[in-house]
Amino acid sequence: MALKSILFHHHTLDISYEILNPDAKIDMIILHGWGSNKALMKSTFAPYMDAFRHIYIDLPGFGGSTCNLALTTQDYARIVELLMIHLNASKDIIVGHSFGGKVALLLEPQVLVLLSSAGIYVSKSLKVRAKIALFKFLKLFGLAKFREFFVANDAKKLSEPMYQTFKNVVNEDFSKEFAAFEGKALLCWGRDDTATPLSSAKKIEKLIPDATLKVYDGDHYFFMHHAKDVAANIEKTFLKTLEHN
Incomplete structure (x- = not known):
């Protein structure tokens, strides 16, 4: 290596x-x-x-x-x-x-x-779209700390730069x-x-x-x-x- x-x-x-x-x-x-x-x-x-x-x-x-x-x-x-x-x-x-x-x-x-x-x-399922909508609603009230319960498995435990990268490339x-x-x-x-x-x-x-x-x-x-x-x-x-x- x-x-x-x-x-x-x-x-x-x-x-x-x-x-x-x-x-x-x-x-x-x-x-x-x-x-x-x-x-x-x-x-x-x-x-x-x-x-x-x-x-x-x-x-x-x-x-x-x-x-x-x-x-x-x-x-x-x-x-x-x-x-x-x-x-x-x-x-x-x-x-x-x-x-x-x-x-x-x-x-x-x-x-x-x-x-x-x-x-x-590929269009998201209704379940995934509902999770995204709920997370956006929680963010309005300062509850973004619950992010890991809503994001895709590929995005959990990522550093902030990599989470932003994931959002840039995923869709x-x-x-x-x-x-x-x-x-x-x-x-x-x-x-x-x-x-x-x-x-x-x-x-x-x-x-x-x-x-x-x-x-x-x-x-x-x-x-x-x-x-x-x-x-x-x-x-x-x-x-x-x-x-x-």
């Missing part, structure tokens, strides 16, 4: 990363989802794809990386880009799970691999960004995913001109159980880009 200090908006962020197969000529950046870390992604994909230089990154505020200011998804993409410049890394392949998928999209790689990506807005609709992507995209999804449902994958497949969707048994973390097949599909997708060069 290595650590790089990056200056961003007058704040210093320590970004933790790890590189496997350092002599490989093709770069593959792997980005985890919200609340996760690079260790999960490394444990999943490290045994595969030896032809690629694996670069596992802890996004700011997760794992071994720090975050002392509120960020947007665009900020995350810029911070990853600054780290890539330091590592002399190319945008050959970028893999993103959930929230990491939105960051990967903004980086505009040659091959975009989305694992149950966020980015398609984004990236439909226009998906439609504007000009590279090749591989979408891999869990059939029983409830966090980013399969319906989102089908919308993204229609939005991205050159996209292929692969559906697997499993939930939001399906890829941990199907890593070998996902890896094989990543390799096939990248090989197709070479055929056209």
Whole structure:
């Protein structure tokens, strides 16, 4: 594991990363989802794809990386880009799970691999909308201290900068960004995913001109159980880009 200090908006962020197969000529950046870390992604994909230089990154505020200011998804993409410049890394392949998928999209790689990506807005249930309305009502009376009883599980126990970051990124609709992507995209999804449902994958497949969707048994973390097949599909997708060069 290595650590790089990056200056961003007058704040210093320590970004933790790890590189496997350092002599490989093709770069593959792997980005985890919200609340996760690079260790999960490394444990999943490290045994595969030896032809690629694996670069596992802890996004700011997760794992071994720090975050002392509120960020947007665009900020995350810029911070990853600054780290890539330091590592002399190319945008050959970028893999993103959930929230990491939105960051990967903004980086505009040659091959975009989305694992149950966020980015398609899903309407909240009546129960969730009622909780939000009640919390806003309580805030009027100075009772915001009860926040943790109302916020999503992903937002509980967050520092103030990370809570503000969560609010910035949680309900984004990236439909226009998906439609504007000009590279090749591989979408891999869990059939029983409830966090980013399969319906989102089908919308993204229609939005991205050159996209292929692969559906697997499993939930939001399906890829941990199907890593070998996902890896094989990543390799096939990248090989197709070479055929056209």
